[in-house]
Amino acid sequence: MQANDAQTLVLCALSKGPLHGYAINAAIEELTGSRLGPGSLYGALTRLEAKGLVESLDEVDRARPVQLTPEGRRVLEGELRAMARVAAAGLRGLGVSPA
Amino acid sequence: MNPVRLLLRLYPAAFRERWGAALEADASAAGRRSWPGLLASAADLWLHPVIWPAASASQRRHRAAAAAFTLTLATWLVGRAGTANDPRLTWRAHRALNVAECAAFMLLGAIMIMPLPRPTRQAVTALLRRTLQALAAPAVLLFAELILVHFLRPAAHSAAHLAFTALYWFTLALGALQAARIVGTVSSSAVTPPRPARLRLGIAVLATGCALTAWISLSSTVTGHGLDAVSAATSGGMLMLTAWFLSILRDVNEC
Structure with a gap:
C-alpha cells in the first residue's frame, strides 16, 4: 500500500472509530484535502472487507457503518510505521527536521 | 432513467x-x-469476482473456481x-511442446478447480438436470x-460454407458460455467448492498452461511472409487471459 492508496486512506479514516461511507470520505477530505470518487471509495471498502481488514456493523438510519477489525488495526499500524520510517529517512536526507 | 442508476446496473x-x-x-x-470513476470501478469489480461481498469463504472459493473455469473455456476458444x-501449432516439429499438450495440462488444472457434487442422490440429480438443460441447445445445434x-457437402468457398463456419463457432461459444453458467450458478447445496490449496494449485496450473500456449502461439506470429495477424491476436489474447488467471490467484491468496 502507499500513502495515497485508497485502501490506506480508508483504513486511516476508520482509525478513530466506525464510520459510514459518506463520513469516511469527509474524513479523507480533512486528511488530504480531496475526496475519493464514489467508485474508488466503495471499491476500496469491498477489497478491505474481502481481506478481513474492515467489517460492517448493523444498519443505523439506512446507513451501515464499517469499522476496523483487529487484523485491520495491525495492518494499518504496520503500514503507517513503515511510511513513517521512509518519511523520516527522506527528511533526514534533505536536512529537514520532521515537523 | 437516472444515469447513476444506469451505471449502478453495470455492477455485480x-x-x-x-x-x-x-x-x-x-x-x-x-x-x-x-x-x-463509476464505470472504471464496475469494470474492475467484474475482473475480480473473488472480492465481491460474500456470505462465507466457501462462496468466495466457488466464485474463484467459476471465474477460472470461464477463463479456461475462453482460453480453449482462443486456442x-x-x-x-x-x-x-499442434505439431511438435520444432518445439518442445505443442498446443494440444498445453490443453491437456490445462485440463488437469480445470479438474483440480472444479466444484465437486455433494454425495447425495438429490444433489447429483439436480446437477445432471441443470447440465442437460444448459447444454441441450448447443448439442442440438451441433448435431x-x-x-x-x-x-x-458445401464447397470450400461457397456461401453455405461460410454459414456453416459461422454456425460452428457460434455453437462452440454457446456451449462454452452454457458450461461456464452451470459452474457459476450451481447451488451450494449441490456442490462443494475446492479446498484452498487445491484451488490455488489448480489456478497456478491453468495460468502456466495458458502462458505456455501464448508462448507457442507467439513463436508462429512472425513467419517468412511477415507478421501473421491471427497468431498475433491469439498470442495477445492468451497473454491477457494469463494475466487474468494470475489476478484471480492473487485475490484467492489475499482473501
Missing part, C-alpha cells in the same frame, strides 16, 4: 446489494464528474481459433450441423 448484483444504496446517494451528490488458423454438412 452482490456488490449492489451490499453498497448500492450508499453508492447511489454519494454518486448523485458528486454529480457527473463521478461517472467515469481453437489459433490452431484453426495455423495447424502447425443438426453435422447432419447438414453430411448431406449438403
